[in-house]
Amino acid sequence: xxxxxxxxxxxKLHLGNYFGAIKQYxxxxxxxxxxxxxxxxxxxxxxxxxxxxxxxxxxxxxxxLALGLDxxxxxxxxxxxxxxxxxxxxILSTVTGMGLLERxxxxxxxxxxxxxASAGLFTYPILMxxxxxxxxxxxxxxxxxxxxxxxxxxxxxxxxxxxYGPILKRPxxxxxxxxxxxxxxxxxxxxxxxxxxxxxxxxxSLKKAVMGIVxxxxxxxxxxxxDKCNVFALYRLMASPxxxxxxxxxxxxxxxxxxxxxxxLLAKIDATFAQFRxxxxxxxxxxxxxxxxxxxxxxxxxxxxxxxxxxxRKAVGISP
Numbered sequence: 001x002x003x004x005x006x007x008x009x010x011x012k013l014h015l016g017n018y019f020g021a022i023k024q025y026x027x028x029x030x031x032x033x034x035x036x037x038x039x040x041x042x043x044x045x046x047x048x049x050x051x052x053x054x055x056x057x058x059x060x061x062x063x064x065l066a067l068g069l070d071x072x073x074x075x076x077x078x079x080x081x082x083x084x085x086x087x088x089x090x091i092l093s094t095v096t097g098m099g100l101l102e103r104x105x106x107x108x109x110x111x112x113x114x115x116x117a118s119a120g121l122f123t124y125p126i127l128m129x130x131x132x133x134x135x136x137x138x139x140x141x142x143x144x145x146x147x148x149x150x151x152x153x154x155x156x157x158x159x160x161x162x163x164y165g166p167i168l169k170r171p172x173x174x175x176x177x178x179x180x181x182x183x184x185x186x187x188x189x190x191x192x193x194x195x196x197x198x199x200x201x202x203x204x205s206l207k208k209a210v211m212g213i214v215x216x217x218x219x220x221x222x223x224x225x226x227d228k229c230n231v232f233a234l235y236r237l238m239a240s241p242x243x244x245x246x247x248x249x250x251x252x253x254x255x256x257x258x259x260x261x262x263x264x265l266l267a268k269i270d271a272t273f274a275q276f277r278x279x280x281x282x283x284x285x286x287x288x289x290x291x292x293x294x295x296x297x298x299x300x301x302x303x304x305x306x307x308x309x310x311x312x313r314k315a316v317g318i319s320p
Contacts (some may be wrong), residue, residue, distance in 0.1 A: 001032030003174070004137035006039040006079065006128075009056040010047060013063045014196035015269075016181040016189030019237050024141050024176050026068050034074035035135055035301055036064065041079045041086070042128070045121045061290050063199070066280035077297035079131065084305040089123075089130035091316060095159045096126055100152060129153040132171050134305045139174040145188075147173050164315040168308075181237065182230045184213045197234075197269070200277055210266045211259075220257040231261045238272045 005025060007017070028034055040057050047053045061076065069076055079085060104125050132140055132153045140150050150173035157168040180188060183195025190196070197209045213230050226232040226248045236244045247264065250256045283290060313319070 002135065002138045003028050003032055003034045003141060004036075004132060004135050004171075005141050006037040006042070006131055007060060008039045008043045008046075009053065009060045010043055011056065011191040012196070012198045012200070013060065014189055014191070014198050015234065015237070016183070016196065018067070018199050019181050020143050020176055021141065022064070022067055025074070028141065029070060029073040032138075035137070035304075036069065036074055036076050037079045037131065037301070038077075039079045039131070042124065045118060045124060058287065058290065061294055062280060062283045065290065065293065066276050066283050067199070068276075071293045071297065075297045075300045076293055077301045078294055081294070081298035082134070082302050082305050084302065084309045085127070085130050085134055088134050088309060088312060089127045091312060092130055092133075092156050092160060093123065093126050095163055096156050097159070100155055101125060104148065104152060125149065125152045126156065129156040133157055133168045134308050135301065136169040136304070136308060137171045138169075139172050141174045141176060143176050147175065167311050167315050182233050184209060184230070186214055186230050199273055200280055202270070202277060206269065207266060210262050210269070213262060215258040221254050223254040224251040224256075226251040229261070231258060231265055235261070235265045235268055238268045
């Protein structure tokens with residue numbers, strides 16, 4: 001079983017990234033071959049500063065390794081280190097209907113938020129399909145809101161195979177079992193909303209983010225509904241069943257303010273991620289090691305991509 005996923009280097013990783021995706025990747029490391037790439041080419045649609053993109057790209061690599069991605073079990077690499085991906089993307093664009101791209105909600109969502117309506121943003125799903133199809137992935141771990149990307153890759157593979165024969169493997173989405181991770185304002189946690197709690201935040205910055213979580217205006221003495229509280233929703237992602245039930249009882253009984261619940265959440269975040277923070281500090285001081293992991297990962301990924309492209313080139317009539 002081969003798993004594949006990618007992440008854009010567009011800012012600091014947050015709890016939504018971890019519980020919505022990265023935690024699942026770590027759990028899959030002993031269940032198959034994992035390929036995880038940092039999508040620096042995709043990031044060009046929103047990050048157009050070379051120095052900033054290079055720094056954020058390396059930061060994501062450090063973050064993944066610090067959180068437990070094992071280069072002996074998984075392949076970690078940069079999207080831009082596999083030139084075959086952009087070659088496949090062009091070939092796929094010649095069999096992809098405009099209507100398919102026009103229906104993609106990600107393009108509409110980003111334009112509605114003020115992102116420039118570039119050709120790259122419009123054809124983004126084709127490059128994403130190339131990322132998935134070139135490694136002949138069996139499953140792509142995603143959240144429910146990203147399932148359309150996999151459906152597009154499936155449709156594009158079908159279009160290509162209808163013209164040239166059964167060359168490309170149809171991938172399947174592996175929907176993350178994680179619950180929706182709310183941001184500090186109650187919406188889905190997202191950098192674009194500015195409502196995140198960063199994984200590696202600590203001290204005053206972490207406390208400020210946690211204490212800023214939006215709650216209702218019920219008094220300390222009032223009973224509260226844990227299932228409608230953003231603080232409780234985040235706490236339960238990290239707590240044991242017994243701890244969850246204990247806090248639930250406090251909510252229902254009344255006599256506990258949201259400030260107390262936020263302090264419990266703050267302590268739980270510290271306990272969960274403290275070891276990862278220390279690992280990250282060591283990795284950040286040894287960037288040579290991180291770069292070597294990316295280089296070795298790219299060599300392994302490119303070997304897989306080359307096999308696929310040999311078949312694609314032969315099918316479409318392009319000489320090796």
